[in-house]
Amino acid sequence: MDAVSAGALFRRILGEGFDALPAQLRALHGIVPGQRVTWRGEAAIARGRNPLARLCALATRLPRANECAPTTIEFAADADGETWRRDFAGAPMVSRYRQCDGLLCERLGLVEFAFALRIDAGEIRWTTAGVRLFGALPLPAAWFAGVRCRERERNGRYEFLVEATLPLAGPLVRYEGWLERA
Template identity: 55%
Template sequence: MQTLHLAGGTHRYQGEVDIRRNRNPLARLCGFATNLPPAMSAAPLAVEIAAAPEGERWRRDFGGYPMQSRLWRKAGRLCERLGLVTFAFALSVEEGALCWRVQKVSALGLPLPARWFRGVYAREYENAGRYCFEVAAALPLAGELVHYRGWLAVDTSSGAGDALPRVDQRHEPDLEGADSGRRDGDYDTDGGSDGD
């Protein structure tokens, strides 16, 4: 996990993923807004992470279906823009796993009630020498939007995956629309609130 998250520049990782999706029309609409991948089993997964001082760009390929997001640090939280939606997560370590829990959400720059997103979370952990992950998203009325889990092979002997040239990054706006980026390369993992 440290190898994957602390590597600078651009690196690519390969693995496998299982994805479950809800066929509810409202869930499908929400999945479209956040560019979620379709349901699939034991699908090949490729993840390219481009890390720069101001943030990261994650490009995922779920069995030929691309999903891209940008991540940066803001006010002690890890922010991620996924499709039309921006999330701010508090990070904590629970039973050996790094857990992401939603603190704030906005869509097209408009704030949404965080309580709607209590069913959105992610876990990262190591198992049998692999980087493993689980991501779930459920909303009131819509139910479960997506639940996926899988693994990536990370070469810890070289410090990262297959190295690629560093790519330029731009700053991402924070949840209130002001320009802000990850400046120091570290994410807070205490899960605390910054009081806003």
């Protein structure tokens, strides 16, 4: 594996634009294979109430509602991608990320998302480009247009916002907060 393909996952996907990101985004997403780092902060989490939303949240292991959840994320990189081990006030949520066809693929519970990443005014925006159930069964991407993420630096601190809304189910989860390197 050459030096470029062995580098940080987000750098490989975002290319030269990665270097123009604010310092906190570069630090959080700059981990390289063999590196493990921990970030801590807090998050406000809202969950949907529709029974179908609850079922979807269970299948993807989304965090429980909490107005001020102490949050810890351990990021571990290897040659194939990254594993994010989140802890929202004692509720674990683990994702596996890898590059697939220029997209960021996330395995979360029973579902694998493919996200297009773009940089907009110093923020990273994630939009859903594809979804597979059990890693094999493709689902219509249009169903997941309401699944998105925004990452930014504000007042010298990393901030995130994740929203997931589905047709028929309505809002699944919305969580936002901040992190600092531990």
